[in-house]
Amino acid sequence: MSLNILHISDLHFGTNSVKDQQATRYCPTFVSSFIKELKEKKIDYLIVTGDVANSSKTMEYEKATAFLGKVVSELNISKENVVVCMGNHDISWDILRDIEEVEGVPPNDLYKDERKYDNFKKFYNDFYKENENQIQLFKTDSIFVEIVDDAHKIVFLGVNSCFHESNQDVDHYGYVDKDGFETIIRELNPKYNDYYKFLVMHHNPKDLGNEKHNFDNWRKVNKDDLGTDFVVFCGHIHGSDGESEVRSDTNTIHYISVGSLLKKSVSAKYNLYYIPDDLSQIEITYYNLQEDLSPDKWYWQDQTRCKSIKKITLKQSEPKTDVLDLILSDNNEKTKQELECRQKKAQNASVNRRSPQSVILDVIKDQQLYYSGHFHWNTDKKGENNKFKSHGYIDINYLVSHSESLETITQLYKEKIEEIQKETTLNKTLMVSIGLECTVVGARLSVLFPEFDFSYMPRKREVNDHNDIETDIGFSDYNTVIIIKDITFDAEEVVEIIEEQFSQKNIHLISLFYCGKKGEKKGILSGKENAHFYSLIDDIEIPRCNVLESNCPIIKNKLQTIYRC
Amino acid sequence: MNLKPTLYANLEIDDTLYVFLHAEQVYRNFSLCNNKLGYFSHEIAERTVYDIYNYIKENTSEINNIVIDCAEAEEAHNIAEWIEKIIKFCEKQNKNLAFCRMSERLYGDAKIHDKDLAEEKNTDKTYNVFSRGCLNNSITDEVIYDKFQNKNASILGTNPNNKFVIDRTGEARYSHSSNVQLPRYINVKAYIEQKGLLFLGLYLLCKKAICKKIIQELIIEEKRPLLFFNSIAGSYLASVFSKLACVDMVFLNHLGPKKKLYHELHKEQLLTDRDYLIISDVVCLGAEVERAKTLIEHAGGHLRGILSVVLVEVVSERPKIENDIENVALLTLSKDYNPINYQIKTDF
Numbered sequence: 001m002s003l004n005i006l007h008i009s010d011l012h013f014g015t016n017s018v019k020d021q022q023a024t025r026y027c028p029t030f031v032s033s034f035i036k037e038l039k040e041k042k043i044d045y046l047i048v049t050g051d052v053a054n055s056s057k058t059m060e061y062e063k064a065t066a067f068l069g070k071v072v073s074e075l076n077i078s079k080e081n082v083v084v085c086m087g088n089h090d091i092s093w094d095i096l097r098d099i100e101e102v103e104g105v106p107p108n109d110l111y112k113d114e115r116k117y118d119n120f121k122k123f124y125n126d127f128y129k130e131n132e133n134q135i136q137l138f139k140t141d142s143i144f145v146e147i148v149d150d151a152h153k154i155v156f157l158g159v160n161s162c163f164h165e166s167n168q169d170v171d172h173y174g175y176v177d178k179d180g181f182e183t184i185i186r187e188l189n190p191k192y193n194d195y196y197k198f199l200v201m202h203h204n205p206k207d208l209g210n211e212k213h214n215f216d217n218w219r220k221v222n223k224d225d226l227g228t229d230f231v232v233f234c235g236h237i238h239g240s241d242g243e244s245e246v247r248s249d250t251n252t253i254h255y256i257s258v259g260s261l262l263k264k265s266v267s268a269k270y271n272l273y274y275i276p277d278d279l280s281q282i283e284i285t286y287y288n289l290q291e292d293l294s295p296d297k298w299y300w301q302d303q304t305r306c307k308s309i310k311k312i313t314l315k316q317s318e319p320k321t322d323v324l325d326l327i328l329s330d331n332n333e334k335t336k337q338e339l340e341c342r343q344k345k346a347q348n349a350s351v352n353r354r355s356p357q358s359v360i361l362d363v364i365k366d367q368q369l370y371y372s373g374h375f376h377w378n379t380d381k382k383g384e385n386n387k388f389k390s391h392g393y394i395d396i397n398y399l400v401s402h403s404e405s406l407e408t409i410t411q412l413y414k415e416k417i418e419e420i421q422k423e424t425t426l427n428k429t430l431m432v433s434i435g436l437e438c439t440v441v442g443a444r445l446s447v448l449f450p451e452f453d454f455s456y457m458p459r460k461r462e463v464n465d466h467n468d469i470e471t472d473i474g475f476s477d478y479n480t481v482i483i484i485k486d487i488t489f490d491a492e493e494v495v496e497i498i499e500e501q502f503s504q505k506n507i508h509l510i511s512l513f514y515c516g517k518k519g520e521k522k523g524i525l526s527g528k529e530n531a532h533f534y535s536l537i538d539d540i541e542i543p544r545c546n547v548l549e550s551n552c553p554i555i556k557n558k559l560q561t562i563y564r565c
Numbered sequence: 566m567n568l569k570p571t572l573y574a575n576l577e578i579d580d581t582l583y584v585f586l587h588a589e590q591v592y593r594n595f596s597l598c599n600n601k602l603g604y605f606s607h608e609i610a611e612r613t614v615y616d617i618y619n620y621i622k623e624n625t626s627e628i629n630n631i632v633i634d635c636a637e638a639e640e641a642h643n644i645a646e647w648i649e650k651i652i653k654f655c656e657k658q659n660k661n662l663a664f665c666r667m668s669e670r671l672y673g674d675a676k677i678h679d680k681d682l683a684e685e686k687n688t689d690k691t692y693n694v695f696s697r698g699c700l701n702n703s704i705t706d707e708v709i710y711d712k713f714q715n716k717n718a719s720i721l722g723t724n725p726n727n728k729f730v731i732d733r734t735g736e737a738r739y740s741h742s743s744n745v746q747l748p749r750y751i752n753v754k755a756y757i758e759q760k761g762l763l764f765l766g767l768y769l770l771c772k773k774a775i776c777k778k779i780i781q782e783l784i785i786e787e788k789r790p791l792l793f794f795n796s797i798a799g800s801y802l803a804s805v806f807s808k809l810a811c812v813d814m815v816f817l818n819h820l821g822p823k824k825k826l827y828h829e830l831h832k833e834q835l836l837t838d839r840d841y842l843i844i845s846d847v848v849c850l851g852a853e854v855e856r857a858k859t860l861i862e863h864a865g866g867h868l869r870g871i872l873s874v875v876l877v878e879v880v881s882e883r884p885k886i887e888n889d890i891e892n893v894a895l896l897t898l899s900k901d902y903n904p905i906n907y908q909i910k911t912d913f
Contacts (some may be wrong), residue, residue: 169669169692170678173673237643239642265594265606265608397816402813403808403812414596435797437800439804440801440803443800443801443802444804446760447592447595447808448595454760455754456801
């Protein structure tokens, strides 16, 4: 029978302080979204690779117990099939500080004091208390738990990598009790000689190729008794990826990390491991929460295609071929099918995701940001036709004032600029925002694209309201200009700016809304050499009032919904 | 001229480079749209230290001292390799290097204890670690503010082709948007165009506002202050500041009769019973601030603070703003401190 293993890590549950609450994404919406996502998958095992709490405080563990209890009960996972290991944040510095101060224990010896585990121990034993399986009572041994699946010949071994952790700065690294570890492994070997060993521990010895810094003595530990191939599941580094360490032709250690599930400063992650009936391999799927929309629209995206290890071969007799090669190989029909299946899944995910454009359109609808009326705005044109006239108006002010919609709009511009960057070499580039609303977006973009210089200018119709300095662009030695604009009806206003300020440059004009006639969009800037027009949202067409103000029947007859300035 | 800072928030004074680790991280987090912590995110990513290492490697040929201020950076992952490279590079190039105000956890994450470096522990339990020479003065927030203010003043005041301060002698002495008579005009737009110093400035402005408790790490969105601005320069400052401080914005485009329609449409955005902060480029006589304050109070809001790039206090006739409204500025010009010789010639 096939197996599904869910891997989460670095929960960092905090207290009720404002700071701690701000740092976590733990909330009912998140928990239900997470559980809902997994409910249809039959999860057989849950592994939690440490940092359950942020500061090893009782209150933090109370929240963790509630959360993990809900996960196992809703996903119908037996607690016997749950491995929870401790992380460096699960060592109580408060207890060690007290011991140091009250008992005068020398700083160098503090890490040896097993009271440092007390708070985690209580949480651990409370969590498993209804479970009759006594092996899951807390131990401080270097291998603190063995969970054996005889049917699949798999054994999960919980490893204590916090042996040296204490409140002393010099003790802040992963470390296993080498002698204890080797002794236990030696004893276990005859029993589980032909079992696959899955090690579960907090610290990742690979540490993205930086082993010596993160895990002090892993390299020195004798692992021969663990068999030729084994897998280590870890956390700590707040990133999800894998790395295989080939030790000889027949001996490889696979390290798979998962990022933090709840810490708000990084995107939420979990991994899912699928082992088919024939136990030939572990298929890894790395999930990443996409949170660029409001919480009710969050979704989990499969990020596997960007990862180094996607599959681990468990049968030693199979030739060891790099998984990436397999995926790229045209001859491997099975892998091709699998790739197609993944692509399909990814496509389905993106179908479910609401586009940023529709998010903005919904805000406009919900907040009633479209004003219908008769608008005659001043421009700096001379003569009777000195008005910009339309039959509607979009309240961009609201959209850029509120952080959610501003983030979405910034993201839309960012993606478009990145798209332009891919197609064109943008050197000596100036980004210019037109008008106050666009400068709000432009400011964010100026941080996201530090390689571009940035400036701004008022709208043409507002020039007289501003200081003359604000109409100048400070320097001119640019090849390319990216213009950030909010609404474009036609090229008239833009052409004026281009001709006055940037006539010799390559222009990329990006407008948030194109509100002109559908068929006329292509013609915008078409007469201008080296000028390109892009719009991000085309769904709102606003009719123009094309008559002179003196002939406008709405003005003449003083009808309602006339807005003039 | 394309200024391409690879760091967001660094300060060069004489032969010393100051790098602000937390500020660097906070600006890099702008690209994560799911990171809504702004200044209140205290975790350092490997990439940030990697970028700092590369910047130091490429841009410090004239620099003898490098100070990496780690205040507010509480922890990090996978940075030890790059910290080590920075140390080795500085040793090889005979540069003095100091990591200041490292938290206990960051100190552990950076694995500095593996190395044979001089160190001292501050009263707040943070560490200063030195490779080669020690610094003469320890780094505090006040020291950083002073250094930034002096650097600001030198940029605004001494450059012979100064584009930041424009002499208006011989021209009309009133600007379009203000009734203040100024023989010298501070060109905030040019200051914004030169992004590097501004990013550090806005970060420090946010830090000051947090110290003065007008920005707080509040969890309830409804209790966060709203950021009010009313000019195009203000829109730039407010946009970056709002992301740092995790606050929403409200704006009216120039306060004056010309914008009657605009105000008519947007006046409802001023919310009753909310706290407000005004952000402005230059607060001179305070007339615009007064107008904004009237609008805010008319809507039932409360003005709690004024944030500005330059605060001018060179005239005693300046309208007095209530004591309970905090004023936070990057550069405060007063009768005693006026390195750019800024004057107001309005006949009071």
